[in-house]
Amino acid sequence: MDNELIKSKHRVNQFGEVYTPENIVNEMLDLVKDESYKIESTFLEPSCGNGNFLVKILERKLETASKLDMQVYARYVFVSVTSIYAIDIIKDNIRQAKDRLLEVIRREYSIKMGTVVPESLLRSLKFILDTNIIWGDSIAGIRQDNGQGIVIAEWKLAGDTVYRKDYSFISLCNRLGCVVEQEYEPINFNEVYNIKKKKSSDKLFEEFDF
Numbered sequence: 001m002d003n004e005l006i007k008s009k010h011r012v013n014q015f016g017e018v019y020t021p022e023n024i025v026n027e028m029l030d031l032v033k034d035e036s037y038k039i040e041s042t043f044l045e046p047s048c049g050n051g052n053f054l055v056k057i058l059e060r061k062l063e064t065a066s067k068l069d070m071q072v073y074a075r076y077v078f079v080s081v082t083s084i085y086a087i088d089i090i091k092d093n094i095r096q097a098k099d100r101l102l103e104v105i106r107r108e109y110s111i112k113m114g115t116v117v118p119e120s121l122l123r124s125l126k127f128i129l130d131t132n133i134i135w136g137d138s139i140a141g142i143r144q145d146n147g148q149g150i151v152i153a154e155w156k157l158a159g160d161t162v163y164r165k166d167y168s169f170i171s172l173c174n175r176l177g178c179v180v181e182q183e184y185e186p187i188n189f190n191e192v193y194n195i196k197k198k199k200s201s202d203k204l205f206e207e208f209d210f
Helices: 009-015 022-030 052-065 070-082 091-113 119-132 169-174 189-194
Strands: 043-045 084-088 133-137 151-158 161-168 178-183 204-206
Touching: 022 052, 043 052, 052 070, 052 084, 052 091, 070 084, 070 091, 070 119, 070 151, 070 189, 084 091, 084 119, 091 119, 091 133, 119 133, 119 151, 119 189, 151 169, 161 169, 161 189, 169 178
Parallel strands: 043 084, 084 133
Antiparallel strands: 151 161, 161 178, 178 204
């Protein structure tokens, strides 16, 4: 873990950016210890910095996965990654967070399987990280790259098939009825980077699986 607590006084003054040290991260995760080790448990970090919490959450999930059937280890990795979400207002934090999560994935996959992550799976996991780890303002609910509302993608894996729905972040925060912004065609989890939107654009109100 990166033990640097601040990057600059300017960033502290402008954004209030101070990273959480590793011992505090572990102590806080231990408050929900059982959940933090569950592969399918959902976590959202609304001010993720460069990923200190995200890295530890993923390491815990993959520790659990490493004790299960190696024949379906790739699926456990996929579910572990799809259930982690994060937002940060500083662009380089998002880049570093995704890079650090990929490093964890590569390392743990190599330890468990004795080989590199297959290219198709790695491409899918990168797509998930690009979707779930968001450069945005979690208070305003706005993306920084295009000024549009933040959406949170819900991923459900049934066998090898992925089902995706996008929810309005603001509606999730308000819990007044979760707005489904977009639905997608089912697809194999190894090819999720090719996922296509369903033609219907009608917005629905459904519960997000927290």
